[in-house]
Structure formats: structure tokens, C-alpha cells
Amino acid sequence: MPCVSALARAPRRALHTAPVRRTLWSFMDAGVYGYASRLSEPEPPALRRVRLAALAEAPAEAQKMVSPLQGAFMASLVRAQRPRAVLELGCYIGYSALWLAHGLGHEGRAAGARLWTCERDPAAAQRAQENISSAGLSGSVTVLAQSADSVLEGWDPAAKLDLVFIDANKSAYQRHYDLILDRDILHDHGQIIVDNVLFHGKVHTQDQPSGPTAALDSPARPASAAGTRQSRIAAKLYEFNQHVASDPRTSQVILPVFDGLMLIQKLQA
Numbered sequence: 001m002p003c004v005s006a007l008a009r010a011p012r013r014a015l016h017t018a019p020v021r022r023t024l025w026s027f028m029d030a031g032v033y034g035y036a037s038r039l040s041e042p043e044p045p046a047l048r049r050v051r052l053a054a055l056a057e058a059p060a061e062a063q064k065m066v067s068p069l070q071g072a073f074m075a076s077l078v079r080a081q082r083p084r085a086v087l088e089l090g091c092y093i094g095y096s097a098l099w100l101a102h103g104l105g106h107e108g109r110a111a112g113a114r115l116w117t118c119e120r121d122p123a124a125a126q127r128a129q130e131n132i133s134s135a136g137l138s139g140s141v142t143v144l145a146q147s148a149d150s151v152l153e154g155w156d157p158a159a160k161l162d163l164v165f166i167d168a169n170k171s172a173y174q175r176h177y178d179l180i181l182d183r184d185i186l187h188d189h190g191q192i193i194v195d196n197v198l199f200h201g202k203v204h205t206q207d208q209p210s211g212p213t214a215a216l217d218s219p220a221r222p223a224s225a226a227g228t229r230q231s232r233i234a235a236k237l238y239e240f241n242q243h244v245a246s247d248p249r250t251s252q253v254i255l256p257v258f259d260g261l262m263l264i265q266k267l268q269a
């Protein structure tokens with residue numbers, strides 16, 4: 001596990017390229033993470049400015065943003081899929097939206113690819129709008145200052161989405177996922193990317209395997225964690241992961257990277 005002291009020792013330049021979010025909880029070792037970041041697609045300058053400004057102003061809040069490495073990964077997925085319609089739930093100040101738009105590319109956006117991103121906090125939504133405008137993306141990226149629930153409930157099922165990134169409130173993931181599938185607003189073979197599904201390494205420890213190796217397979221949950229806000233979120237995410245795993249409408253893979261990333265594909269009806 002990476003640790004704060006390793007980051008504190010990092011040279012200043014490295015800190016700027018170091019992952020911002022989930023650094024403390026990444027399933028990747030800090031050295032591996034740093035190496036992978038340095039050898040991956042560099043963070044575009046406009047995105048870097050947004051991230052560093054957020055970090056300088058509100059360091060704790062800025063931890064909400066995906067890391068540059070996760071942003072580059074999602075942009076790569078988008079580039080490969082070439083979606084026409086993308087929806088993000090949970091925009092904050094637009095950093096991950098900028099990566100998704102980067103993945104769509106000039107050509108994709110010129111050809112009509114669109115991204116909608118929603119944020120229920122009006123101040124954050126306003127900030128996202130400013131960041132999107134400064135990046136010259138207002139024509140293809142729409143910031144909806146609305147809750148994810150109202151966006152999903154009001155989405156026209158005829159205007160099908162190709163990709164949804166779920167990153168709003170974790171206790172509502174299951175409701176958001178069900179709204180997407182029940183309302184049939186995602187194309188067959190469309191993808192849903194879900195962030196934080198292994199939340200701080202506290203989700204898998206909720207598993208209670210039975211059988212002779214149960215004690216070995218199932219690390220005991222620390223009593224002090226029971227009932228905390230984090231453990232309640234972890235319990236919700238545990239339910240969500242089970243829910244998706246037992247849903248015949250989709251197939252999924254959980255990647256133990258970042259804070260746990262689930263890639264879900266809608267199967268043909």
C-alpha cells in the first residue's frame with residue numbers, strides 16, 4: 001500500500017504528476033503507480049491546471065477527482081469505443097468530464113459525439129461549467145446542475161447512451177444502475193464504468209465465505225469500523241457489487257486498480 005510518507009518524500013515535480021485521488025487507498029504500490037503514471041499518456045495542460053487549482057484551493061475536496069492515471073485510462077476506453085453519447089453521474093468541478101471529452105477527441109466531437117455530466121451541488125456545477133467553457137468544450141459537453149436521479153428519470157429512452165460513468169453518491173449506485181437498465185436508456189453492448197467499487201479496501205472484507213478455508217479467506221472486520229460512515233458506504237457497495245454480479249442483463253469485471261473500477265457491459269436483450 002502506498003503511504004503518505006512516500007508522497008511526502010517525493011520531489012515536487014513528481015508530486016505534480018502523482019495521483020491525486022485515492023493515493024492512500026490505491027491497490028497499487030506508490031512506486032508502481034508513479035512509474036505507470038510517468039509512462040502513460042501525459043495529463044493535458046488544461047486538465048492539469050484544473051486539477052492543481054482544485055488541489056490548491058481545497059485539498060481535501062480535491063480528493064474527489066479521479067487521478068490523472070485513471071483519467072488517462074478512461075480516455076483510452078472512450079477512444080477505443082468511440083461513443084456518440086456519454087453521461088457522467090457526479091461531475092464535481094469537471095475534471096473527469098474533461099478526460100472523457102479528451103477521449104472523445106476533436107474528430108469525435110466534430111462528428112457529433114456528446115457528453116452530459118450532472119452535479120447536484122450548484123457551486124461545483126458552476127465551477128465545472130467554467131472549466132468546460134475555458135477548455136472550449138461548451139459545444140459538446142453539457143453540465144446539468146441536477147441530481148443524477150432526476151437526470152436518469154427524465155432521460156428520453158429514444159436518445160440511447162453508449163457509455164455511462166457512475167461516480168455520484170455511493171449509496172445510490174444501485175438505484176442509478178437500475179434506472180439505467182430499467183428505463184432502457186443504454187444501447188445493447190453499451191458500457192457503464194463504476195468508480196470506487198472496492199472503496200478503500202473495505203468492500204471485499206464484507207464477504208463471508210463458508211467452508212473449511214473460510215477463516216483464511218475472510219479477514220476479520222475490525223470492530224471499530226462497524227457503524228462508521230465508511231463502513232456503511234462499504235456495505236452499500238458490497239450490496240451493489242452483488243446486485244450487478246447476479247444481474248443477467250449485464251456482464252461485468254471488477255478491476256482492483258485505483259479505488260476499484262467496475263466495467264459493466266449491457267448484454268443484448
Ligand SMILES: C[S@@+](CC[C@H](N)C(=O)[O-])C[C@H]1O[C@@H](n2cnc3c(N)ncnc32)[C@H](O)[C@@H]1O
Pocket residue numbers: 064065066089090091092093094095096097118119120121124146147148149167168169172
Ligand atoms: C466523487 S465526486 C465526482 C468526481 C468527478 N467525477 C471527478 O472525478 O472529477 C462525486 C460528486 O457527485 C456529486 N453528487 C453526489 N450525489 C449526487 C447525485 N445524486 N446527483 C448528482 N451529483 C451528485 C457530489 O456533489 C460530488 O461533487
